[in-house]
Amino acid sequence: MRVSLVGVHHDSMHGGQSGNPADRRGPVTALDPTRRYFSPEIETMPRTEIERRRDEKLLGDLVPWAYERSALIRETWQAAGVTPADVTSMDEFQARVPFIDKDSIRAFRDRHGDPYGGLLCLDPDDPSLQKIFSAIFSTSGTTGDPTPAPYAGRGPTFLVREFWEQGVRPGDHFLHCLFTFRGPAIHDTVRGVGATPVFVDHQPEDVAQLFRFSRELRPTGWYTLSGPLVMMIEAAAAALGEDLAETFRSYRGVVFAGEPIGPRARARVESWGLELFLQTSLGDVGAATECAAHDGCHYWEDTAFIEHLDPDGGQPAADGERGELVSTTLIDKVAPLVRYRSDDIVRRTTEPCACGRTHGRIWPLGRKSDEVIVDGVSILPGDVWGAIESVPETQAGLFQVIRAGREADVLRLRVGYSSPGGRGLPDVRTRVTDAVHATVGVAPDVELVEQDVLLRQGPPHKIPRVARS
């Protein structure tokens, strides 16, 4: 059945709503495969123009629309005593517009029995909605229960720019391997580049199929790879005697998404000859993805207004510094998020990238609810990961941050070891402590446990990185 989906050609891709990036272009076959960017005039737009268009969309269109139609936005703004008339500049927007977050959406949902948490701007019974409101996805549900995320319209998403950047061209095959969400949107996007999706499921039973399609169809793009899938591929390759560098040799890029990648998994994937493009969520209004320069994940400022705020005071953090990502959509008129506090800690810059694109970039660092502050130093699980993997006995990178609260007197780590080696556990503990201290500048209190103890705490090959104590 899956094979029958392969070989569908891109003769009917132009069903998307206006405003999608591929709609204004001629037939897909007219895309010049040698051109550097998919949408050069947008991707390399001068910052002043990016900001002018953003202000126009946000203040002139999105703000009044959301206030008039979204019950959650209106209720939140009224409680803060703010109306769209008070928001005529970006300074006023940042000074006055109240935040929303997952908790406020869930609270509205429970209070009003509204599955969309007051975000839906259109009447679900309106027949005209059927034209643009084609599917409901759940968010990835990394924390707490997933919330429904309406997907407006058919047609490619802005990820066409990413897939093009990774080297996918018209006529290519594209491996489509998804867990949980947004499958149809990605399908349309692959078609938007002019490539043909090849479907496999993100589960152990499908890994042999993934190998076979890779050898027979020689795809160039791959969306997505995840930490658990790396483990599944390793296990299947060992069992089947698969030469992964040969099997995967046609790929020009693979998007890694879903969670951070540790140094060990990265080295493994790179040993297969795959170029990784990390992707991270953009506060539930989209995604941000690495370019060929691999220096941060680009987000598209014609689709979202991104703020990053000092987690303590809520003031804008400096360019290049750590802050909480706060997102506002510029394009979603169905269920718009406006000043949505994501709980994600990122580093961010709006400096132009070496790849020539001018839009902002973020580096995902972790979740605010996982952050521990010791002696004024912000520490997230990803900060200590590499140090722990650098010690041979703990190289599997299985560890937990023991977190009683955001502020702590000492950084407590529970670290899994495989074999204590000749010099015994005290020596392992000393080396882990020193490696972490050298990396984050704070001496940790390390508790060593057999790594199987940690593995039993989570689903296979993935453990909770933070343990609440």
Ligand SMILES: [Zn+2]
């Ligand atoms: Zn770039």
